[in-house]
Amino acid sequence: MNDEFYMNLAIDEAWKYQFLTYPNPAVGCLILSKNGEILSCEAHQKAGMPHAELNAVISALQRLNPNLKAVFKTAKNANELYALALQNHANLLSGARAYVSLEPCSHHGKTPPCANLLKELGFAKVIIATKDVSEHAKGGEQVLNVAGISTQIGVCKDRADELLEPFWAWSNGNFSFFKIALTQNGVASGGIISNHASRTHTHAIRSLVSLLVIGGNTVRTDRPTLDTRLINGGKNPDVLIYSNETKFDTSIPLFSIKDRKVTISNSLEAAFERHFVMFEGGGNALSNLDKRVKWLLIYRSNEFKDAKNISLNLKIKIMHRAEFDDNELLWCKIIN
Amino acid sequence: MNDEFYMNLAIDEAWKYQFLTYPNPAVGCLILSKNGEILSCEAHQKAGMPHAELNAVISALQRLNPNLKAVFKTAKNANELYALALQNHANLLSGARAYVSLEPCSHHGKTPPCANLLKELGFAKVIIATKDVSEHAKGGEQVLNVAGISTQIGVCKDRADELLEPFWAWSNGNFSFFKIALTQNGVASGGIISNHASRTHTHAIRSLVSLLVIGGNTVRTDRPTLDTRLINGGKNPDVLIYSNETKFDTSIPLFSIKDRKVTISNSLEAAFERHFVMFEGGGNALSNLDKRVKWLLIYRSNEFKDAKNISLNLKIKIMHRAEFDDNELLWCKIIN
Ligand SMILES: [Zn+2]
Ligand SMILES: [Zn+2]
Numbered sequence: 001m002n003d004e005f006y007m008n009l010a011i012d013e014a015w016k017y018q019f020l021t022y023p024n025p026a027v028g029c030l031i032l033s034k035n036g037e038i039l040s041c042e043a044h045q046k047a048g049m050p051h052a053e054l055n056a057v058i059s060a061l062q063r064l065n066p067n068l069k070a071v072f073k074t075a076k077n078a079n080e081l082y083a084l085a086l087q088n089h090a091n092l093l094s095g096a097r098a099y100v101s102l103e104p105c106s107h108h109g110k111t112p113p114c115a116n117l118l119k120e121l122g123f124a125k126v127i128i129a130t131k132d133v134s135e136h137a138k139g140g141e142q143v144l145n146v147a148g149i150s151t152q153i154g155v156c157k158d159r160a161d162e163l164l165e166p167f168w169a170w171s172n173g174n175f176s177f178f179k180i181a182l183t184q185n186g187v188a189s190g191g192i193i194s195n196h197a198s199r200t201h202t203h204a205i206r207s208l209v210s211l212l213v214i215g216g217n218t219v220r221t222d223r224p225t226l227d228t229r230l231i232n233g234g235k236n237p238d239v240l241i242y243s244n245e246t247k248f249d250t251s252i253p254l255f256s257i258k259d260r261k262v263t264i265s266n267s268l269e270a271a272f273e274r275h276f277v278m279f280e281g282g283g284n285a286l287s288n289l290d291k292r293v294k295w296l297l298i299y300r301s302n303e304f305k306d307a308k309n310i311s312l313n314l315k316i317k318i319m320h321r322a323e324f325d326d327n328e329l330l331w332c333k334i335i336n
Numbered sequence: 337m338n339d340e341f342y343m344n345l346a347i348d349e350a351w352k353y354q355f356l357t358y359p360n361p362a363v364g365c366l367i368l369s370k371n372g373e374i375l376s377c378e379a380h381q382k383a384g385m386p387h388a389e390l391n392a393v394i395s396a397l398q399r400l401n402p403n404l405k406a407v408f409k410t411a412k413n414a415n416e417l418y419a420l421a422l423q424n425h426a427n428l429l430s431g432a433r434a435y436v437s438l439e440p441c442s443h444h445g446k447t448p449p450c451a452n453l454l455k456e457l458g459f460a461k462v463i464i465a466t467k468d469v470s471e472h473a474k475g476g477e478q479v480l481n482v483a484g485i486s487t488q489i490g491v492c493k494d495r496a497d498e499l500l501e502p503f504w505a506w507s508n509g510n511f512s513f514f515k516i517a518l519t520q521n522g523v524a525s526g527g528i529i530s531n532h533a534s535r536t537h538t539h540a541i542r543s544l545v546s547l548l549v550i551g552g553n554t555v556r557t558d559r560p561t562l563d564t565r566l567i568n569g570g571k572n573p574d575v576l577i578y579s580n581e582t583k584f585d586t587s588i589p590l591f592s593i594k595d596r597k598v599t600i601s602n603s604l605e606a607a608f609e610r611h612f613v614m615f616e617g618g619g620n621a622l623s624n625l626d627k628r629v630k631w632l633l634i635y636r637s638n639e640f641k642d643a644k645n646i647s648l649n650l651k652i653k654i655m656h657r658a659e660f661d662d663n664e665l666l667w668c669k670i671i672n
Contacts, residue, residue: 001373001374001375001377005374033371033372035369035371035372035373036369036371036372036373036374037337037371037372037373038337038341038372038374039337040337041337182520182521183522184518184522184634184650184652185518185521185522185619185645185646185647185648186519186520186521186522186523186640186645187522187645298520302651302652302653302654302671303649303650303651303652304522304646304648304649304650304651304652305647305649306647306648306649307647308644308645308647309521309522309523309644309645309647310521310640311521311641311642311643311644311645312521312640312642313639313640313641313642314520314639314640315638315639315640316520316638316639316640317638317662318638318664321657326653328654335638
């Protein structure tokens with residue numbers, strides 16, 4: 001087992017929360033004891049919640065001293081958790097190694113800086129997949145080096161950069177992706193394809209996006225709701241119906257969702273001015289996809305269906321897979 | 337990280353050699369040092385080559401003492417490697433833990449028993465996913481227990497039993513599976529779908545099977561060769577063409593392969609009398625599959641193609657995925 005093995009575990013953990021950390025980046029952190037034992041592997045899960053490094057530190061400390069569970073449970077937020085880690089670490093992680101998919105932050109954001117946490121707990125070495133180039137957060141490596149902690153940069157850099165693509169894109173203006181559900185033999189139509197767990201995941205993403213774009217034909221045929229009812233307290237996204245025809249049957253459920261703005265337009269320009277945009281639709285929409293839509297999310301069921309597939313020419317790169325019970329989610333980059 | 341985590345790594349490693357160990361079972365072994373560091377994770381790769389436990393022991397010893405690489409390199413076969421491990425271990429693995437997907441063997445087969453190896457090297461504990469119930473190999477746990485080594489049975493048992501399904505089936509008479517290559521949108525026809533690495537894997541499997549079954553229509557349409565030219569020294573399997581019509585154009589390449597017996601029959605009974613049988617064909621063959629064919633191997637390309645899919649109703653369980661460059665291989669069980 002080498003550095004790549006451990007970093008890949010950290011990156012895999014981060015992928016579980018891809019998109020769900022918006023507007024933050026997805027980040028993972030694995031901690032190896034002085035003796036080389038894996039103590040924890042955690043990720044940043046949601047904006048406002050602890051960073052990956054803090055989650056991994058808490059999990060590792062609890063493993064080494066189960067009595068700390070009760071202590072950490074008293075924390076009401078990430079700041080308090082951070083303070084409790086500093087007060088209670090008892091040098092348990094002295095000499096440990098951290099594998100982080102992104103350079104630890106050096107700034108006081110919603111939480112104090114992770115570079116400082118690793119420094120105070122006496123980590124011996126921090127292995128970093130890729131540098132943080134953002135103005136406010138960069139510089140973590142320097143903080144560590146000044147404290148005498150050795151660092152190594154670039155382990156699994158390509159995978160880490162892929163993981164961060166949405167973050168850099170939405171930070172710089174726009175990240176857009178297309179979501180589709182398919183059977184094993186490429187059928188997208190004729191009733192619900194994906195299972196409850198997949199649809200719950202879709203609803204969690206919908207509740208974070210700035211805008212949902214859907215084609216007029218899909219709206220007429222599927223009469224969708226496009227809400228987030230499967231998750232608690234989800235925000236229902238605004239919808240842009242991409243259509244030349246402006247008249248729609250307003251009894252289609254999506255028009256009756258509270259606090260939602262629905263726009264009908266034959267232009268997508270307004271969509272690409274929003275930070276995080278989800279496109280939904282069928283094979284026709286995917287065939288005619290705007291080049292600015294970079295990623296494709298495929299929820300694939302575990303069934304073949306006796307029906308016609310979506311038919312188009314498209315090349316993808318599968319970056320990561322997740323399982324939702326008997327469905328799989330393929331995180332894909334569109335190549336052409 | 338818990339026992340399941342380590343056992344899953346051992347099982348994942350074993351899956352890399354699924355079918356390729358024929359007639360032996362696919363088995364994986366992970367070794368954790370006394371301090372909890374992962375030292376190695378290896379599998380049985382091919383009949384006649386070292387068992388998973390021996391491979392993992394050699395790999396762990398070399399990691400702890402790199403000078404042993406030159407020593408182990410002198411071994412001409414698995415027996416010599418086993419003897420060298422016993423002579424040179426220097427108690428480096430004393431107190432270590434082994435995670436094995438199948439109970440270590442207790443018999444002298446082509447190699448001496450693995451249970452004895454773990455005993456002699458002073459392992460503290462052996463975690464076993466599932467028991468070996470074969471008459472000649474069972475009893476490894478008892479050997480360990482008598483020597484004072486603690487054992488634990490049943491960690492990830494379901495996954496280990498799935499991994500072993502082909503082994504138990506071909507040992508008891510017959511294991512049959514169907515292989516197909518599909519695009520992302522379920523297209524199986526119109527030229528080569530899968531990449532070179534996928535086809536090389538298919539050829540490696542073909543060279544081990546007892547018989548290859550293919551439908552008459554596929555033979556007429558695709559005019560296949562069904563050989564193993566992509567691997568060195570591959571054996572070309574005998575072919576059963578499943579067809580009511582006995583006349584075929586014998587210029588179809590499959591008829592000209594040396595040392596191959598081709599049978600044309602409208603019955604599959606002879607196939608199910610062979611130990612390890614591969615079915616190939618298109619959507620029509622898959623739609624009409626005999627119930628005795630239990631597994632489906634899907635090689636999936638990274639492209640959508642503007643063409644018609646294979647259309648049928650079928651439910652599968654994906655047990656494992658492998659990557660072959662930009663293709664994926666899905667190891668599936670047919671549910672109905
Ligand atoms: Zn941070
Ligand atoms: Zn053995």
